[in-house]
Amino acid sequence: MIVAERTTELADLVAKVQAGERLSFDDGVRLFNSHDLLTIGQMADLVNTRLNGGRYVYFNQNRHINPTNVCAFHCNFCSFRRDEGEAGAYTWHADEIVEHVRADALPNVSEFHIVGGLHTSEPFEYYEDFLAALKKAYPWIHLKAFTAVEIDFFAQMTGMSHEQVLRRLMAAGLDSMPGGGAEIFHPEIRRKICPEKADGDTWLAIHRTAHQLGLRTNATMLYGHIEGPEHRVDHLLRLRALQDDTGGFQTFIPLRFHADNNALGQRANWTTAHDTLKTLAVSRILLDNFAHIKAYWIMLTPPIAQLALHFGADDIDGTVVEEKIYHEAGATTEEQLDKLELMRLIVAAGRLPAERDTLYNIVKVYDQPIEQLEAELIARRKQARLTARQAKRGNGVQAQRVSLVEQTAA
Numbered sequence: 001m002i003v004a005e006r007t008t009e010l011a012d013l014v015a016k017v018q019a020g021e022r023l024s025f026d027d028g029v030r031l032f033n034s035h036d037l038l039t040i041g042q043m044a045d046l047v048n049t050r051l052n053g054g055r056y057v058y059f060n061q062n063r064h065i066n067p068t069n070v071c072a073f074h075c076n077f078c079s080f081r082r083d084e085g086e087a088g089a090y091t092w093h094a095d096e097i098v099e100h101v102r103a104d105a106l107p108n109v110s111e112f113h114i115v116g117g118l119h120t121s122e123p124f125e126y127y128e129d130f131l132a133a134l135k136k137a138y139p140w141i142h143l144k145a146f147t148a149v150e151i152d153f154f155a156q157m158t159g160m161s162h163e164q165v166l167r168r169l170m171a172a173g174l175d176s177m178p179g180g181g182a183e184i185f186h187p188e189i190r191r192k193i194c195p196e197k198a199d200g201d202t203w204l205a206i207h208r209t210a211h212q213l214g215l216r217t218n219a220t221m222l223y224g225h226i227e228g229p230e231h232r233v234d235h236l237l238r239l240r241a242l243q244d245d246t247g248g249f250q251t252f253i254p255l256r257f258h259a260d261n262n263a264l265g266q267r268a269n270w271t272t273a274h275d276t277l278k279t280l281a282v283s284r285i286l287l288d289n290f291a292h293i294k295a296y297w298i299m300l301t302p303p304i305a306q307l308a309l310h311f312g313a314d315d316i317d318g319t320v321v322e323e324k325i326y327h328e329a330g331a332t333t334e335e336q337l338d339k340l341e342l343m344r345l346i347v348a349a350g351r352l353p354a355e356r357d358t359l360y361n362i363v364k365v366y367d368q369p370i371e372q373l374e375a376e377l378i379a380r381r382k383q384a385r386l387t388a389r390q391a392k393r394g395n396g397v398q399a400q401r402v403s404l405v406e407q408t409a410a
Contacts, residue, residue: 017043032229044281044312056354057346062111062318071117075194094133114145118153128172135173142358148206149181152198179218186231211248224257224271243289251292284312309349
């Protein structure tokens with residue numbers, strides 16, 4: 001039973017959520033304008049329990065790759081981009097990416113999350129080449145790569161349709177797509193923060209095409225800058241409508257705006273922990289056809305991500321290893337959390353850690369006490385070192401996998 005403790009302003013919306021009724025645009029705006037965070041959190045927790053059982057919190061062992069920060073666009077919220085030749089600009093090619101990952105990836109990584117700049121001089125084949133090289137070097141790892149904005153850029157670069165671009169990338173090794181580049185769909189805001197990017201309709205159309213081709217994708221929203229509650233709700237309901245049609249979205253990730261080292265940060269309002277938890281909760285309530293809501297610890301900080309597990313989130317992301325985009329914008333979190341640290345956050349919140357793959361197939365549920373988990377992981381690391389030494393003379397794919405284990409288990 002949900003109790004609206006201090007006000008009765010949300011009583012009718014509580015009744016709707018308890019009855020399993022879908023909320024409207026006006027309902028969503030009311031939730032964002034309300035200060036009754038605990039009631040909104042209870043509503044979101046109810047929806048999460050209804051959809052997912054409320055027991056498991058998902059995580060995966062993933063590794064982010066940002067192949068280049070050279071970008072043709074000048075989004076005024078971005079601190080990552082550089083012009084070609086500018087100090088700090090970089091571009092990794094296929095062999096460099098394969099070696100870079102080999103040097104510091106975690107053992108048992110199941111996913112590469114790949115996004116970067118829209119390079120001003122590299123051809124489309126540059127992107128195909130590094131996908132193919134990664135798939136050849138690490139065939140067991142799922143390649144989640146390229147936002148809809150990147151797909152649209154490739155289409156403009158080559159003259160191909162979005163579908164043709166996606167088919168070419170799938171042939172090179174693309175397994176699924178991340179949800180970045182969505183920002184805020186509403187044209188009033190989008191033309192102020194990223195006028196060069198694909199518009200909201202194009203972003204949605206590309207994801208529709210990806211779903212029709214059998215690719216699973218994610219979705220995001222950049223919040224906490226110059227947008228208002230009505231822009232957030234418009235964004236969420238447009239995602240909900242597409243999900244009604246295709247069912248191809250896996251998870252929704254609200255992305256908190258970071259204001260350092262970018263033009264938008266000079267005039268945007270900093271968001272708060274209260275607003276972050278409310279945004280996660282309202283997203284869970286409105287996106288009643290999305291299976292999962294992710295609390296991305298890199299952007300939220302681990303403590304806020306942990307709190308979010310009681311405000312509708314059921315995924316805390318993964319180990320990450322290296323992250324450049326949000327740290328350039330002032331994120332102060334670590335770039336890596338190991339598996340044990342992720343599980344500790346989840347267990348301390350009263351949930352069960354469920355390790356997953358990219359497509360939310362459960363690899364293992366960890367239902368032991370945290371002390372037992374710690375002992376098990378220490379023993380596993382010792383065994384990994386022993387296995388790596390014994391297999392040092394291996395070759396091919398197995399040797400590369402052993403090298404990953406040996407380098408990171410030490």
